[in-house]
Amino acid sequence: MFTGIVEHIGTVLGYQAFDDTASGGNGVSITIGNAKPILLDCHIGDSIAVNGVCLTVTEFNEDTFKVGISPETIKRTNVASWQQGAKVNLERAVSQDVRFGGHYVQGHVDTVATIESRKSEGNSIIFGFKLRDPQLEKYIVEKGFICIDGTSLTVTDVLSDGTFFISMIKHTQENVIMPFKKTNEEVNIEVDLTGKVIEKQIQVTLDNQIKNEDSPLNKLVGKIIEEKLEKYLNGRT
Missing domain, CATH: 2.40.30.20 (Elongation Factor Tu (Ef-tu); domain 3)
Structure with a gap:
């Protein structure tokens, strides 16, 4: 989880394609440099948001770190434009002592x-x-x-x-x-x-109401239909 408060601006140093047959496709490996301020407490497997994309650290040293990016991420994001020398926003995943100054950010680019x-x-x-x-x-x-x-x-x-x-x-x-x-x-x-959570909750609730003949929604719809039908029939006589 992230806050959307950028901590540092890094630089893309390398962009290398690799055969990711184990996961069913080809991905890329990217090395980010000029990142020392956010690597002081880094560990292998940590999450770092790079231009809003939650990525996992696979290698790092004092100033650089490397991440692997899947084909799905490449399709969803602008990763393909991260050429050597490009500047990127960096943010570490939140910790217990971080003030939540932005908003709830997953790092899952839509x-x-x-x-x-x-x-x-x-x-x-x-x-x-x-x-x-x-x-x-x-x-x-x-x-x-x-x-x-x-x-x-x-x-x-x-x-x-x-x-x-x-x-x-x-x-x-x-x-x-x-x-x-x-x-x-x-x-x-x-x-x-x-917004996505609220939409899903409403959709699931409506689906359940429609499937249940005794639900409040179905009873309300049935009552409205009966009243309309009664008015129609009375108007014809």
């Missing part, structure tokens, strides 16, 4: 979005985004949380076509990679888990 616009507003930057997968637009709401490239941000506006916006203050600009990006570049998106 999709990518394209930067549609960016403009200055005082000392802030307003970014506009468009999701690759429009079916996820329902989870993005004004004033709701969203995680973009591992950064916890607040949605400031959502247009009818699904375009959404965030406002990035000066402090955040100085500590994350998004200000380095230009329009038409992609970012990783993790929507707020809360």
